[in-house]
Amino acid sequence: MDAKTKQKYEARAQIIKAMAHPSRLFIVDELSRGERCVCELRDMIGADISTISKHLSVLKGAGILEDEKRGLQVFYRLRVPCILNFFGCVEDVLVANARRGAAVVKK
Amino acid sequence: MDAKTKQKYEARAQIIKAMAHPSRLFIVDELSRGERCVCELRDMIGADISTISKHLSVLKGAGILEDEKRGLQVFYRLRVPCILNFFGCVEDVLVANARRGAAVVKK
């Protein structure tokens, strides 16, 4: 792989990596229903607020979310909604895996 | 997040995590054009064959690839082709980021 190709895949991997965490996946899923402030997400996820803030900054850094401060609160929303397409296929993989699991059990 | 919800997002994150690496992303992209043996992928990526083999086992473990041994070689192929949908959206994010980058530079 030459340097340019490597860069290409690194840039793409960074975006996918930003999604590759349960809490961050939850956040993306939740924001598909509309913007949320950090404190709402903290209440839903139940981790330290600094942890939530860091997850949000990873997603924002990747270009998946954008934020807006209004008063004391910061609201986050999806910047590129097609991100939700991921979920459908992930579901398909899980279904296929369940079948595989069932098949393995059958043996 | 209750335990069940957490599990749900962990299962999904595991699949996305399997894609979240430049070499593994390259492999998925390459296999979209047809099956390849480990040695072909090693030649294209240029890492140690044990490294390639481990990447493949991560993707296989997630249920994204399947393998078949024929003679001395092991061929890998996509098990769930919808995985390719990821690329389109990742492209969109990159385009949006490029615009953002341009805008930032403009300031």
Place this chain on the structure above:
DNA sequence: TTACTGGTTGGCAAAATAACCAAATAAATG
């Protein structure tokens, strides 16, 4: 059997991630 080729596995060191706490910042309020 011996040797060879293609691939996997185990182990290790280096690098990247994750989660928490504490401290800093920023907007609103008394």
Place this chain on the structure above:
DNA sequence: CATTTATTTGGTTATTTTGCCAACCAGTAA
């Protein structure tokens, strides 16, 4: 201005991931 609330940032430690090497395993062929 001092205080409170919402969030971010810095620092630390624990965990996970990565990539290489060496050793091992599975077919194939001499």
